[in-house]
Amino acid sequence: MTLMSLSSTPSHTLKPYETHREVEIERVRMLFLGAHQPFKRESSQAKVSLFGSEVLVRMTLASVCGSDLHTYEGRRSSYLPSVLGHEGVGVVEAVGPEGDESMVGKRVTWTLTDTCGCCSACTDWDIPQKCESLFKYGHAELEGGSGLNGCFASHIVLREGTKIVELPEKLPDSYAVPANCALATMVAVVEEIPASVEKVLIQGGGLLGIYGVALLKARGVNQVVVTDPVPERLELAKEFGAEVLDANEMSGLEPQIFDAIIEVAGVSSVVPDGLRVLRPGGVYVFAGMVHEQTELDVLGVDIVKGCFKIIGVHNYGARHLEKAVQFLSEHQNDFPYDKLVSPALPLSKLDDAFALTLERKWHRVAVQPD
Template sequence: MPSAFLQIFDGPGKPFRAVEQPLPNELMDGEVLVKIELASICGSDLHTISGVRKGPTPTVLGHEGVGRIVGLGNKRSGLTIGDRVTWTLADSCGVCNPCQEHRLPEKCRSLFKYGHAAVTDGSGLSGCYASHIFLRAGTHVVRVPDHLSDMVMVPANCALATMVNVVGSIPEKTKSVVIQGGGLLGLYGCALLRERGVEQIFCVDVRPERLSKVPAFGGIPVDGRPEHYPEARARILESADGGVDAVLEVAGVAALVPEGVQLLRAGGFYGFVGMVHPNSALTLTGEQVIRKCLTIRGFHNYSPWHLDQAVQFLSDTVAKYPYESLVRPPLPLSCLEEAVKLAQTQEWFRVSVRTEF
C-alpha cells in the first residue's frame, strides 16, 4: 500500500520524528489528496517550534505549500488528477454565521487549520512538512499557472494571501503608507500597494539586508535603527504632509505601535497583522486613538477569495518583481531540522523543503 512520509513535531526542544503512514484508501465527496512538491517555513511555525506559540502535539507543522493532486473525491468541479495546486491554510464549513453572515470564513466555528492540528485529528496528513497532505471538503483549492514556479508560489497561500486581505481593506483614497517590517509580508505589501497605485510606500526595518530588497518591490526603504531613524522619520512626515494615511504592522513587535500611531494623520488607518503571539501587550491609550480619530483593525489570515486574488496577482506581476529570490533553494524534507535552523537565522525570507529532488 502506498505510504506518506511525515515529519512529526512532538513539542519545543524535541527533535522532529520521521514516520511513514499509509495513504487513504478512498476519498469522500469534496476531499483532495495532494503530493506536496515544495513547502516553506513560516514565522508562525518558528514560534511554535520555539514554544512562543502553543499548539497541540504531536503534529505535522507547515501550512505553506504547493503540490499536485493525486487523489480526488466526487463533487470537486474544476479540478482533475495531476493539477498543480495551492490551497487555503484552513478548512471552513461555509454555513455558520462567520462564514456566511460575517464573510469571515477564516473564523469559521468549525475551523480546521493545516499545520496546527494534532495528528489524531482526522487523517494525520494535515501539515506541509510531509510528502502528502489530505485536504478536507471545505478547503478552497486553486490551480496554479504553469509559468509560476514552485519557488514563486510556495508562500502564496499564507503571506501573500494575507497581505491581499490587508491591502484590499485600507481606505480607497490612501496615498501614503508606512509598513513596519521588511520581511516577506512587508515586501508583498510593497508590491501590492505599488500595483494599487499608492504613491508613497515607506518600509521600515532595522536590517540593511532586508531593506536592500525594498526598492525592487516598489517601496522606499527606511532604516529603523536608532542612529538613523530620527532623520528618516522627519522625511516621512514632511513628504506625507504631517502624517501618513495608513500604517501596517507586519513585524510582530508590539513596541512599534506607539510610533505607528504618531506617524498617522488624523483619521488614519492602522492595520495589525504580525502580532499573532502572546508577547503583544500594547502601550496605547484610548485617548490617543480617539483624539486622532483612528481606525484600528486586526487581520488574521484571509478568506478563500483572497487566495484566488493572490495567485492572479503573481500571474500578472511575476515578470515585474523578483519573487523567486525571496525563497531559499530547497533542502530535502529529511533535513527539516537543518532547514529550521537556517530559517531561525532570518538570513532568508523563506527557507523551503522538498520531499524529493
C-alpha cells in the first residue's frame, strides 16, 4: 500500500481556538509516581477536548523503551505524576474540528515529539527534534494539554505539530511499535553514513544496533560488525546479517579498518577503541550516549590528524519516521522482527512489564490496554 502522512501542516501548539470538539471516553492511565514506585491505575469517564486538528488515538500496543526505564530507575528526571511511554501504535478515534475526518479508523504511529514548524530548528537547520517549543510524549505534565500525553494509557491525544503515519494493513503492531523511536532514530543515524562505505562497525547490540544492521544490510553495505559484551545480543545480531565480536575483544582488531562507526552502546568507554579502528577520513556517529555520565577520554590530536568526521544524532525528524515505516513495509519478511518485542502484557500489569524489561530477555516489552 502507499504510505500516507496524515498530520496537518504544523502550527504552534499554543494557537488559541474558539471552538473545539468534545469526545467522551473511558479513560485509563497508568500513573508514574516516582522512581521504583508501583504504577497507579486510574480509570474514569472523561471528556476529551480536541482543538484544531488534534487527533484522539485509541492505543492498541505500546512498548517500554530504554528511556522509560531510565525514568523508572531515577536516572532521568520526570514530572510527577505523569504518564510515561512514547513508543506506540493505535487507531484514530476522533479528530478536532479542523482535522481530517478521513483519518478516523486509520491504524497509525506518530513522531515522539510535537514541533512548532516555524522556528529555526524546524525550518532552517533540519533538526525539528530541537524545536524551540518541543513537546515530548511520555515526558510531560499529567494535566498538560489533554492529560493524555503518554502511551501507557487507553488513549493518547496527538497535537497539531505531530507527524502521523498510517501503518500498512499487513504490518503487525508488534513489528511497528518501536518504529517511532528506535527505528526512526536509526534511519536518521544511517542517513549520516556515506553511500560509498563498505565496512561499518556498530558498537552496541541493543535494539538500535539491531535496526542499524538491518538498515545497512538492506542498503547493500558489504560488512557490518556488531560489538557487545552480551552473547545473546550477538547471536541475534547474526540473525539480522551482522558479523559479531565480543566487546571485550576489541583490542585484537587491526587499526584503521572501518569506513564508519556507529556508537549505540550508551557508554563513552567504547570511543577510544572506535577511534583506533576507524580509517583516516572516516565517519563516527554518536547516538547512544544520551545521559550525563559520558565524559570522553580521547585526545583531540587523534581526531584532527585522523581527519575524522564526528556526528551526533539525537532523536529524528518527521521524514525519518516515514522512511522507517516504509522500510518495515518493504522488508517485513527479510528480518526476524518477531524476536525483538515480547508477547503483550495487559496494561494493568505495567509493573510486571518493567520488571521483565529489567531482565533484558527482550529488546522491547509490549503492553496493551485491557
